[in-house]
Structures are given as structure tokens and as C-alpha cells.
Amino acid sequence: xxxxPDLLLDTLRAAVGAAHVLTHEDPSADLAAWEQDxxxxxxxxxxxxxxxxxTAEVAAVVKACAAAGTAIVPQGGNTGLVVGSTPDASGTQVxxxxxxLNAVRGIDAANLTMTVEAGxxxxxxxxxxxxxxxxxxxxxxxxxSCTIGGxxxxxxxxxxxxxxxxxxxxxxxxxxVTPQGEVWSGLTGLRKDNTGYDLRDLFIGSEGTLxxxxxxxxxxxxxxxxxxxALASLDWLDSAVEFLSLAQARLGASLTGFxxxxxxxxxxxxxxxxxxxxxxxxxxxxxxxxxxDNESEAQATQRFESLLEAALERGLITDAAVAASLEQxxxxxxxxxxxxxxxxLEGLNIKHDISxxxxxxxxxxxxxxxxxxxxxxxxxxxxxxxxGDGNLHYNVQAPAGVDAQRFLAEHEERVNGIVYDAVMAHGxxxxxxxxxxxxxREELARRKSPVALKLMRAIKQALxxxxxxxxxxxx
Amino acid sequence: xxxxPDLLLDTLRAAVGAAHVLTHEDPSADLAAWEQDxxxxxxxxxxxxxxxxxTAEVAAVVKACAAAGTAIVPQGGNTGLVVGSTPDASGTQVxxxxxxLNAVRGIDAANLTMTVEAGxxxxxxxxxxxxxxxxxxxxxxxxxSCTIGGxxxxxxxxxxxxxxxxxxxxxxxxxxVTPQGEVWSGLTGLRKDNTGYDLRDLFIGSEGTLxxxxxxxxxxxxxxxxxxxALASLDWLDSAVEFLSLAQARLGASLTGFxxxxxxxxxxxxxxxxxxxxxxxxxxxxxxxxxxDNESEAQATQRFESLLEAALERGLITDAAVAASLEQxxxxxxxxxxxxxxxxLEGLNIKHDISxxxxxxxxxxxxxxxxxxxxxxxxxxxxxxxxGDGNLHYNVQAPAGVDAQRFLAEHEERVNGIVYDAVMAHGxxxxxxxxxxxxxREELARRKSPVALKLMRAIKQALxxxxxxxxxxxx
Numbered sequence: 001x002x003x004x005p006d007l008l009l010d011t012l013r014a015a016v017g018a019a020h021v022l023t024h025e026d027p028s029a030d031l032a033a034w035e036q037d038x039x040x041x042x043x044x045x046x047x048x049x050x051x052x053x054x055t056a057e058v059a060a061v062v063k064a065c066a067a068a069g070t071a072i073v074p075q076g077g078n079t080g081l082v083v084g085s086t087p088d089a090s091g092t093q094v095x096x097x098x099x100x101l102n103a104v105r106g107i108d109a110a111n112l113t114m115t116v117e118a119g120x121x122x123x124x125x126x127x128x129x130x131x132x133x134x135x136x137x138x139x140x141x142x143x144x145s146c147t148i149g150g151x152x153x154x155x156x157x158x159x160x161x162x163x164x165x166x167x168x169x170x171x172x173x174x175x176x177v178t179p180q181g182e183v184w185s186g187l188t189g190l191r192k193d194n195t196g197y198d199l200r201d202l203f204i205g206s207e208g209t210l211x212x213x214x215x216x217x218x219x220x221x222x223x224x225x226x227x228x229x230a231l232a233s234l235d236w237l238d239s240a241v242e243f244l245s246l247a248q249a250r251l252g253a254s255l256t257g258f259x260x261x262x263x264x265x266x267x268x269x270x271x272x273x274x275x276x277x278x279x280x281x282x283x284x285x286x287x288x289x290x291x292x293d294n295e296s297e298a299q300a301t302q303r304f305e306s307l308l309e310a311a312l313e314r315g316l317i318t319d320a321a322v323a324a325s326l327e328q329x330x331x332x333x334x335x336x337x338x339x340x341x342x343x344x345l346e347g348l349n350i351k352h353d354i355s356x357x358x359x360x361x362x363x364x365x366x367x368x369x370x371x372x373x374x375x376x377x378x379x380x381x382x383x384x385x386x387x388g389d390g391n392l393h394y395n396v397q398a399p400a401g402v403d404a405q406r407f408l409a410e411h412e413e414r415v416n417g418i419v420y421d422a423v424m425a426h427g428x429x430x431x432x433x434x435x436x437x438x439x440x441r442e443e444l445a446r447r448k449s450p451v452a453l454k455l456m457r458a459i460k461q462a463l464x465x466x467x468x469x470x471x472x473x474x475x
Numbered sequence: 476x477x478x479x480p481d482l483l484l485d486t487l488r489a490a491v492g493a494a495h496v497l498t499h500e501d502p503s504a505d506l507a508a509w510e511q512d513x514x515x516x517x518x519x520x521x522x523x524x525x526x527x528x529x530t531a532e533v534a535a536v537v538k539a540c541a542a543a544g545t546a547i548v549p550q551g552g553n554t555g556l557v558v559g560s561t562p563d564a565s566g567t568q569v570x571x572x573x574x575x576l577n578a579v580r581g582i583d584a585a586n587l588t589m590t591v592e593a594g595x596x597x598x599x600x601x602x603x604x605x606x607x608x609x610x611x612x613x614x615x616x617x618x619x620s621c622t623i624g625g626x627x628x629x630x631x632x633x634x635x636x637x638x639x640x641x642x643x644x645x646x647x648x649x650x651x652v653t654p655q656g657e658v659w660s661g662l663t664g665l666r667k668d669n670t671g672y673d674l675r676d677l678f679i680g681s682e683g684t685l686x687x688x689x690x691x692x693x694x695x696x697x698x699x700x701x702x703x704x705a706l707a708s709l710d711w712l713d714s715a716v717e718f719l720s721l722a723q724a725r726l727g728a729s730l731t732g733f734x735x736x737x738x739x740x741x742x743x744x745x746x747x748x749x750x751x752x753x754x755x756x757x758x759x760x761x762x763x764x765x766x767x768d769n770e771s772e773a774q775a776t777q778r779f780e781s782l783l784e785a786a787l788e789r790g791l792i793t794d795a796a797v798a799a800s801l802e803q804x805x806x807x808x809x810x811x812x813x814x815x816x817x818x819x820l821e822g823l824n825i826k827h828d829i830s831x832x833x834x835x836x837x838x839x840x841x842x843x844x845x846x847x848x849x850x851x852x853x854x855x856x857x858x859x860x861x862x863g864d865g866n867l868h869y870n871v872q873a874p875a876g877v878d879a880q881r882f883l884a885e886h887e888e889r890v891n892g893i894v895y896d897a898v899m900a901h902g903x904x905x906x907x908x909x910x911x912x913x914x915x916r917e918e919l920a921r922r923k924s925p926v927a928l929k930l931m932r933a934i935k936q937a938l939x940x941x942x943x944x945x946x947x948x949x950x
Contacts, residue, residue, distance in 0.1 A: 110716050110834035111865070112723070155669050163728075166667060169644065184926040189832040191864040192641060193904040194630050194680055195911060195919055196949055197931045201676035205669055222724040241585050248587070249697040252769035253638075253728030294727035295778065303770065357664040359585035389666040390586070432667040444670055451659040455938065456672045462937035463930065474671055 005047060005092075008068040012050050012094070015060035020051040020100070024091075034095050037086045038079050038142075041439070044087035046073070046095040053100040055175060055183055055214040062212065063181030065094050071468045072096050074208040076119065076150030079142035081353070082437030084154065084207050084473050093471075098149050101214055107132050112220045113172060113189040118149025118213050125218070134220035137164040137256075141337060149213050155205035157433030162388030163256040163292070164221070166433065168204045173217035176203050179210070179464040189217045202459070207435055208470040210463045224292035226300040227256070229329035230308060232317040233283030237262075237362040240287055240387055243316045244358065247289060250307045254300075257290030258388030259336050265384045268342040269335060276335055279321040287317070287387070288336050290329075339384050343395060347404035349382065350396040350415050356428030358390040365392070368422040372396060375418055376411055391432040394419060420447060436474045444474070480522060480567075483543040487525050487569070490535035495526040495575070499566075509570050512561045513554050513617075516914070519562035521548070521570040528575040530650060530658055530689040537687065538656030540569050546943045547571050549683040551594065551625030554617035556828070557912030559629065559682050559948050568946075573624050576689055582607050587695045588647060588664040593624025593688050600693070609695035612639040612731075616812060624688050630680035632908030637863030638731040638767070639696070641908065643679045648692035651678050654685070654939040664692050677934070682910055683945040685938045699767035701775040702731070704804035705783060707792040708758030712737075712837040715762055715862055718791045719833065722764060725782045729775075732765030733863030734811050740859045743817040743872075744810060751810055754796040762792070762862070763811050765804075814859050818870060822879035824857065825871040825890050831903030833865040840867070843897040847871060850893055851886055866907040869894060895922060911949045919949070 002010070013021045022029045024045070036043045047070065052058045065072050071093045075085040087093040101117035104125070108114070109132065116125055122143040129136035138151060140158030150156070151167045152174070164170060173188035176199075186200060203211055234240050240260050247255050263284055270278060280286060293300035301322070308320040323329035343349055356364045365383060372379050378399030385392035396415050398407035420430050424447060436444050445453065453475075460467075460475055477485070488496045497504045499520070511518045522545065527533045540547050546568045550560040562568040576592035579600070583589070584607065591600055597618040604611035613626060615633030625631070627649070631642045639645060648663035651674075661675060678686055709715050715735050722730050738759055745753060755761060768775035776797070783795040798804035818824055831839045840858060847854050853874030860867035871890050873882035895905050899922060911919050920928065928950075935942075935950055 108832060108834050110720055111832040113832070155673075157667050157669075161667065165644075168673070169640075178926065178930070182926050182929075184930065185924060186927065188902065188904070190830045190902075190904050190907070191833075192632050192636065192830045192861075192866045192907040194632075194906045194908055195904050195915075195923055196680075196927070197685075197934055198630075198643070198673075198676045198680055199927060199930055201673045202934075205671075205673055210672075222727060224727070245585055250769060252697060252699070252767075254769070292727075294725060294729070355665050355667045357583060357586040357588070358666075359583050386667075391667045427663065427665075429663070429665050429668040429670050431669045432665070433669055435669045436671060440670075448670055449660060451653065451657045452661065452671070452674060454657075455653070455659065455674055458937040459672055459677075459934060462933040 004068060008064060008070055009048060011064040012048065012061060015064060016050060016052045016057050022049040023047070034075060034078065034097060035086055037083045039081055042083055042086065044089050045091040046087040047092050049095045049097055051097045051100050055101070055177065058096070058177045058212060058214050059181045059183050061096060062177050062179070066179065066181055066468060070094055071471050073470050074098060074153070074212050076147030077121065077142065077145040079146040080150065080154060080437060081434045082439040084435055084437030085150065088472060096212065098214070099147060104128050105215065108189055111189050113217050114220055115187055115215060115217045116148055117215045118147060120148050122146050122148055122151060129220055130223065133223060135223050136218060136220055138167055138170055141340065148216060152204050152213050152216055153206070153208050154435040157386065157389065157391065159259065159386065160256050161386060162258050163253055168201060170219050171200065171204060171216050172219060174200050174203055174213055175215035177212045177214055179469050187215060187217050205435070207437065207473050209460060209474050210469060222294065225295055226293045226297040227329065228291045228300045228304045229323040229332050230289055230304065230320055231280050231332055232287045232289065232308065232311065232320040233280040234285040234287060234317050237285055237365055239316045240285055241358060241362060243287060243311050244387060246311055246316065247307060251291055251303065254291050254293055255289070255388070256292040257288065259288040260384060260387040261286045261336065261339065262381065262383040264380055265339045265382050266335065268346055268382065269338045272342040272345040273338050276338060277331065278335065280319050283318065288332055339382065343382055343397065346397060348408050349404065350408065350412050352394045352419050353432050353434040354394055354419065354423045354428055354430060355389065355391040355432035356423060356426040358387065360426045361387065361390060361392070364422060364426040364428070368394065368419055371418045371422065372415065375414060438472055441472070441474065479543060483539060483545055484523060486539040487523065487536060490539060491525060491527045491532050497524040498522070509550060509553065509572060510561055512558045514556055517558055517561065519564050520566040521562040522567050524570045524572055526572045526575050530576070530652065533571070533652045533687060533689050534656045534658050536571060537652050537654070541654065541656055541943065544941070545569055546946050548945050549573060549628070549687050551622030552596065552617065552620045554621040555625065555629060555912060556909045557914040559910055559912030560625065563947060571687070573689070574622060579603050580690065583664055586664050588692050589695055590662055590690060590692045591623055592690045593622060595623050597621050597623055597626060604695055605698065608698060610698050611693060611695055613642055613645055616815065623691060627679050627688050627691055628681065628683050629910040632861065632864065632866065634734065634861065635731050636861060637733050638728055643676060645694050646675065646679060646691050647694060649675050649678055649688055650690040652687045652689055654944050662690060662692050680910070682912065682948050684935060684949050685944060697769065700770055701768045701772040702804065703766045703775045703779045703797065704807050705764055705779065705795055705797040706755050706807055707762045707764065707783065707786065707795040708755040709760040709762060709792050712760055712840055714791045715760055716833060716837060718762060718786050719862060721786055721791065722782060726766055726778065729766050729768055730764070730863070731767040732763065734763040735859060735862040736761045736811065736814065737856065737858040739855055740814045740857050741810065743821055743857065744813045747817040747820040748813050751813060752806065753810065755794050758793065763807055814857065818857055818872065821872060823883050824879065825883065825887050827869045827894050828907050828909040829869055829894065829898045829903055829905060830864065830866045830907035831898060831901040833862065835901045836862065836865060836867070839897055839901040839903070843869065843894055846893050846897065847890065850889060913947055916947065916949065
């Protein structure tokens with residue numbers, strides 16, 4: 001007689017085809033790509049990796065797992081940073097990969113929407129939109145391999161949030177398979193729909209713990225006529241906040257990017273990527289700003305230069321370099337994007353993805369820099385991120401010459417405590433855009449208001465009473 | 476010995492002060508303003524009208540009602556259109572008015588946010604923001620008396636949604652009193668916060684059935700440097716959709732209003748408000764468009780005129796009139812705003828607040844106009860609304876000479892059936908911006924997907940298991 005797991009595997013094979021149910025029983029199958037998290041912090045072991053190709057197949061898999069009492073861990077591109085999409089070590093969880101649901105179901109030009117399946121790669125969607133004459137503005141480092149389902153499941157952010165919002169703001173409708181294996185067809189292309197509770201936003205950002213997003217209707221935007229990019233150097237972070245206010249007043253919604261980098265971030269880039277030219281070296285702080293214009297290149301450049309001149313006159317910035325070509329603009333963005341890579345090359349470090357109100361960013365950084373320096377003399381701080389959204393990747397590197405592994409072992413908990421205490425004291429969030437996953441689950445339980453946690457638990461219990469959807473994540 | 480309701484009333488008086496607990500026992504108290512809905516469709520009878528002045532007092536009232544097993548109906552400005560904020564006829568419900576919670580708790584200029592209490596009048600908030608140098612862009616007909624708590628509770632829309640979104644998109648954080656009388660302090664000014672389920676958006680638009688919004692942190696925008704307004708006449712609704720696409724491509728986020736009106740709408744305005752000049756009379760369709768510019772009046776005018784010329788050249792519009800002054804711009808908006816008033820003066824009518832994908836608006840209107848004309852020959856259709864959001868107020872007036880009261884009695888149900896069938900066939904919503912209340916509750920149960928209804932009921936049951944928050948609304 002077959003054991004229960006074998007019966008489940010048979011049902012899953014019948015549902016999605018034997019070729020799409022991968023198990024450790026098959027000596028030729030290597031499940032590492034699904035079982036290992038992106039940052040290589042943990043490696044789990046799945047009962048099986050199941051790869052349905054349609055919403056109906058996803059529903060069949062969920063129903064089979066519900067009947068068998070088996071937990072499901074959904075996964076898109078597996079690029080998450082908080083251990084949210086890999087199985088635990090028990091060997092009992094089904095890893096449900098959504099990458100075969102990768103159809104673009106349609107583009108509605110006059111409605112400025114596209115309807116796509118969860119497994120579509122983000123970059124593919126950017127390209128599909130552009131080919132149709134539109135912009136899909138979600139953009140982040142992992143765009144070449146992350147999926148839109150994962151982006152929505154984690155409410156991803158990225159570099160254009162200051163203008164277009166997070167993944168949440170870019171989504172009008174969802175198709176979701178519930179923990180019971182039912183399909184909610186909420187794929188509306190409507191900009192206004194006040195017929196009851198906002199289920200869409202409840203699923204977005206719930207990290208697969210309430211149901212599985214299988215498709216989405218997304219907002220498109222007209223392609224801008226011109227995009228201009230510049231670097232500006234500043235002495236103080238306070239000036240960066242004032243510069244942001246000025247840019248918002250002058251450019252309005254044309255301001256599509258506003259990134260900040262401290263000196264040490266760019267020093268690390270210089271050390272590890274000396275081939276990348278740095279037009280404004282040695283500044284205490286550097287801002288990368290981007291403007292998108294719907295009219296013309298000339299108009300965009302004129303407006304941009306006028307902003308930079310005003311900022312120079314007011315003493316907010318000390319110097320500026322405007323990209324004269326698309327090529328130069330790319331180089332400026334490379335500087336920003338090279339920071340996480342340079343950090344990795346420098347050695348292991350303690351990462352944070354925090355936000356505070358923009359107005360409180362300078363005070364937060366001052367207080368936290370000082371507290372960390374007191375706690376770990378010589379500690380090196382890689383402060384950079386999306387200032388336009390109040391979101392910093394406030395990362396902590398070992399003092400020069402100190403072994404990184406030992407630094408982490410000795411100081412990670414204490415450093416996190418200092419940073420998160422400061423975040424809370426400044427009205428901020430311990431996870432701005434990466435989510436909670438398994439990595440920040442305990443921190444969330446400690447830091448989130450008890451009333452909010454109670455509400456969240458009540459919702460989880462109501463929708464997934466047996467706790468089968470991505471257990472051990474978020475709550 | 477006192478009866479249970481009297482004991483509750485004593486507790487409520489102790490919580491908020493005797494002067495703020497109004498009952499029918501007091502012969503001098505007139506509760507009509509709280510018991511009668513805005514459209515005068517029903518008049519309820521409250522056990523008491525309770526007017527707390529702080530979040531703590533709201534919590535005390537909710538706790539007292541929970542202990543007594545008494546239902547609560549929350550109310551702001553009582554301007555809702557779907558009977559969502561008045562008590563039923565039983566005389567057992569507590570009407571909880573939030574208008575005394577009307578403090579602006581603070582403005583954070585560098586963070587572009589303001590934190591305000593639920594009872595603040597929308598127009599007051601627009602003025603407070605402008606005085607501080609900012610725009611709070613939520614704008615709708617009832618703004619002089621509706622409250623921000625009601626706007627959020629119903630996810631209000633209005634005339635600037637094409638650029639700034641609904642109330643939902645303008646809110647970053649909430650303070651909420653739960654059905655158990657606990658306070659969730661979620662008043663964050665953060666643009667990015669991925670720490671768990673999106674409770675904010677769950678409460679927004681839930682019409683007071685899951686908890687009571689007592690305060691909110693709202694987004695502000697820089698004041699535009701110039702606002703330009705124009706009317707354009709068109710032969711076909713299809714042209715209006717093409718014109719919208721052109722305006723979006725040319726103006727991007729500077730397009731802050733795009734309203735459409737059919738000929739009969741403006742004919743009614745002419746009949747009842749002959750003093751309002753109509754610059755482009757006799758057009759099949761008229762578009763009112765508005766542009767907000769962050770740079771200068773000159774730049775705005777040039778860009779606007781260039782758009783209108785292009786639309787004329789392409790044959791999308793047949794004529795246009797640009798407002799030459801703020802005064803003229805106001806007059807153009809008055810034409811649009813006079814439509815609902817002209818309709819009321821013409822007589823009772825059957826109102827709808829529907830949305831379909833923008834691309835399907837022309838087909839929807841053609842099909843529905845025809846179906847209604849077949850069903851009720853001579854029926855007069857007042858088609859107008861927020862084309863930029865796919866939201867029409869598709870209202871149905873009795874044939875000329877037919878008694879309106881009799882028309883409603885004979886045809887309302889059938890007309891609603893025809894309109895809502897067409898809405899569903901075109902992928903739309905039966906309530907775009909007004910919500911469900913008691914008025915559309917049965918329609919919702921018929922029209923919404925059973926899976927969505929099941930999810931909504933599970934959430935309601937989880938957060939308000941005894942069904943005490945605004946019972947009989949939404950679900």
C-alpha cells in the first residue's frame with residue numbers, strides 16, 4: 001500500500017504531468033535552485049517541486065495539498081531577500097513554482113492596462129509594454145529573474161516608487177487561488193471599484209500566506225518623450241531632503257527617481273569597480289536624480305538644468321553632472337546599482353531595508369551612525385537608498401581589517417537591535433520593500449503593534465485556518 | 476431598576492459627557508440630521524446619537540456598546556449616496572458621529588503628509604493644505620460638508636482621480652478603533668512599509684463594517700504653478716476615448732481632470748440654469764479637461780493649446796474653448812457640476828455610479844442606451860462622469876411628459892437590471908465610487924463573485940464576529 005505522501009505525489013502528477021513534479025527520489029533531479037534562498041542563508045528540503053502551467057492546475061495542486069494536509073510554499077523567481085519562498089527542512093512541504101504561468105493574456109491600450117500571469121519575468125513585462133508603446137514602471141535590481149507574482153506577493157518597490165508607487169499601486173486586479181483551491185477571478189481593469197472589501201490589496205504583500213496570485217491586471221503609462229539623469233554632490237543629508245522638496249515642487253510627477261548614497265558607499269564602488277567613472281568624487285553625500293518628461297528632450301533638459309542651478313544657488317548642492325546621453329545616464333545608474341555588489345565583494349555585512357518619514361531621515365542617520373560607532377568602534381556604514389520614498393538600505397560593514405564572519409557572529413543581533421530601535425523611535429518600518437519572510441518574522445512579532453498583529457492573525461485564521469499557505473512566514 | 480438601554484446610555488454619558496448623547500427622550504433634541512440619509516430615501520431611528528471628541532472616547536463608546544451587545548452606525552458628514560451612515564428603524568442602534576474629532580494633528584512639509592482626525596471637513600483640509608503651501612487633491616461635490624473619515628470609509632473618488640487616485644491612494648496610515656474597542660495606531664507617514672498584511676486598505680472602503688477610522692495620515696502634493704481648463708466638443712464617445720489617450724500621452728501626470736457629458740446632460744443644465752454660458756452648445760459629447768503644471772502659466776497654456784490643435788487636426792474634437800482666466804475655468808466646472816442639480820430639478824431619476832474599462836465605455840453606452848430605449852421608449856439618458864477613470868454616472872430620466880414618480884415605481888428595478896447586466900457584460904463595477912451601503916447590498920450579493928463574497932464574509936466574521944459594526948451594510 002502506498003504511503004500518504006506517495007498518494008499525494010500521484011495526484012499532483014495527474015494534475016500537472018509527471019515531468020513537472022520533481023522529487024529527491026529522482027537521482028537526476030537537482031532541486032537546489034528551488035530549495036536554496038537567494039542570499040544563501042538557508043537550504044530547505046521539499047517533498048516535491050510542482051510546476052503547474054495554468055490557474056486550473058494551480059487550483060488542482062492546492063486542492064490536492066489541502067486534502068492531504070500538506071503545506072505549500074509558493075515561489076516565483078526565488079530572488080527574495082528575506083527567506084520567504086523556500087521550503088523548510090522537514091521534507092514535507094510542496095514547493096509550488098509559478099514560473100510556467102508566464103503568458104501575457106492581453107494588453108488594453110485605451111485602458112492603459114495589461115493582464116499577465118504570475119510567472120512572467122519582470123523585465124519581460126517591461127519589454128512587452130515598451131514594444132506596445134507603453135511604460136511598465138516597476139524596476140528593481142532582480143528584474144531579470146524575479147516574477148511579477150513575487151513582486152505582487154511581496155509588494156516590491158525599486159527605483160521609480162517616488163513617481164509610480166510600489167507594486168501595489170501598479171495593480172488594478174488579481175486572480176487568486178484561495179487556500180481551499182477556489183479561484184477568485186478579480187482581474188478587473190477598473191480604476192474605480194467600490195464593491196466591498198479591498199481583497200486585492202490584502203493579497204498583495206501577504207507573501208503567499210493567504211492565497212496564491214496567479215495573474216494580475218497592471219497599469220501602463222505612456223512612454224516618456226525624454227528621460228534625463230544627473231548626479232549631485234552634497235555636504236549634508238539634510239540638504240538632500242531640502243533638495244528633494246525643491247525637486248518635487250519644480251518637477252512634480254516628472255521626478256521619477258531620487259536616490260542617495262553616502263561617501264563610503266561610493267568609496268566601496270571605486271575600490272571594487274575602478275573602471276566605473278565617478279564624476280563627482282569625494283562628496284559627503286551624492287544624489288542620483290531622474291526626470292521623465294512627456295514633451296521633449298529640450299524641454300526636459302532646460303527644466304532639469306534650471307532645477308540644478310536653483311539648488312546650487314541655494315547652497316543645497318555643491319556640484320552637479322547631467323548625463324549628456326543615454327549611455328552616460330546608464331553609467332550614473334551603474335554607480336548606484338554597483339553598491340550592493342561592491343558590498344558583497346568587500347565581505348559579509350548586516351543588511352537593513354528600513355524606512356522612516358523623509359523628514360526624519362537625517363536625524364535617524366545621525367543618531368544611528370553615532371549609536372553604532374559607540375557600540376562597534378570603526379564600524380563602516382553603507383547608507384544608500386531611495387530617499388524619495390524615505391527608504392534606506394542602511395547596511396553595516398565590519399571595521400576595516402576585522403574578519404566579516406566574526407563581526408557578524410559577534411555583532412549582528414546587537415547591530416539589528418540598535419538599528420531597529422532607532423527605526424521605531426523615528427516612526428519607521430523595519431521592512432520597507434523586502435517583506436518579512438522567515439528572516440524578520442520574530443522581529444515583526446516584537447516590533448509591530450499588538451493590535452495590528454491580532455488583526456493580522458485573525459485574518460490569517462479566517463482565510464487559511466489550517467495554516468497551510470507558506471507557513472512560518474510573516475506571522 | 477434601570478433597563479439595559481438606560482444602563483448603556485449612562486455609560487455613554489459618562490464616556491463623552493451628557494451633552495453629547497442625544498436621545499428621543501429629550502423633547503428639544505431633533506435627530507433628523509443624523510437619522511435621515513442624504514438623498515432622503517429612508518429615515519431611521521437611533522437609540523442615541525453619541526458624539527465623542529477623541530479617539531479614547533470613541534474607544535470607550537465602542538467598548539460600552541460591545542458590552543451591551545448594541546450595534547453601532549458610524550457617521551461623518553452624512554453625505555453618502557447609498558444609505559450607509561444612518562440607523563435602521565429599530566431604535567436600538569447607536570449613531571456614532573465622528574464630527575467632533577476634527578483636529579489637524581500636524582503637517583510634515585518635508586514628508587509631504589498631514590495627519591488629521593476623521594471628522595475634519597474635506598474642504599477644510601484642502602484649505603489647511605493650501606495655506607501650508609500644498610495641494611490635497613481629493614475633490615468632490617460634497618466637499619463642503621463630507622468628512623475625511625467618511626471619504627476614507629467609502630474610498631471616495633471625485634474629479635482628480637485620473638491623476639491622484641481615489642481616497643485610498645491618498646492615505647498612508649490610519650488610526651482605527653476595532654469592533655472590540657481597541658485602538659490600532661497605524662498613523663504612519665511612510666511611503667514604503669512591507670511589515671505584514673495591508674490593514675490600511677482593508678479598512679479603507681469597508682464602510683465602517685470592520686472598525687472605525689478615527690484619524691489618517693494623508694499625502695500632500697506641491698501646489699501646481701498653473702492650472703488650465705478647457706471644453707472640447709466631439710461627435711462621438713469613441714473620439715473621447717481616443718482624445719483621452721492623446722491627452723495622457725502628451726500631458727502625462729499633468730492631466731488632472733477628464734470629464735465627459737452627453738448632449739442631454741448639458742441641455743438639462745441650459746433649461747434649469749440658463750444663466751450659465753455654454754461656449755460649445757449642441758455638441759453630441761463635451762469633454763472638460765484640466766491640466767496642472769509645475770512650471771509656469773505660459774508653459775502650461777502652450778502645451779494645452781498644442782494638445783487641442785493636435786486633437787482638432789486628427790478630427791477627434793470639433794471645437795475647443797480654453798478658459799482665459801480662473802473665473803472662466805470655474806464657469807466651465809460649474810457646467811459640469813450643475814448636471815446633478817439640473818437633473819434633480821427636472822425630476823426624480825434613476826442614478827447609477829458605474830465603471831467599465833475605459834476602452835469599453837463607448838460600446839457599453841451604445842448597448843445600454845439601445846437596450847433602455849427598447850425597454851422604455853423615449854427614456855432620457857443623462858450620461859456624464861469621470862471618463863479618465865472609466866466611471867460614468869449613467870442616470871436615467873423619465874420620458875418627457877411622464878410623471879417621474881410613476882416612472883420610478885414602474886421601471887426602476889427593470890432599468891437597474893438592464894444597466895447592471897450591461898455593466899457585468901462589459902467587465903465593470905456596479906459601484907465605482909459611492910460604495911454599497913444598504914442601497915446596493917442585495918445587488919452586490921447577486922453580482923459579486925461567490926468566491927469574493929465568501930472571502931469578504933470570512934473577514935467580516937473574523938474582525939466583527941457579532942456583526943455590531945454598521946450592520947446591514949455591504950454584506
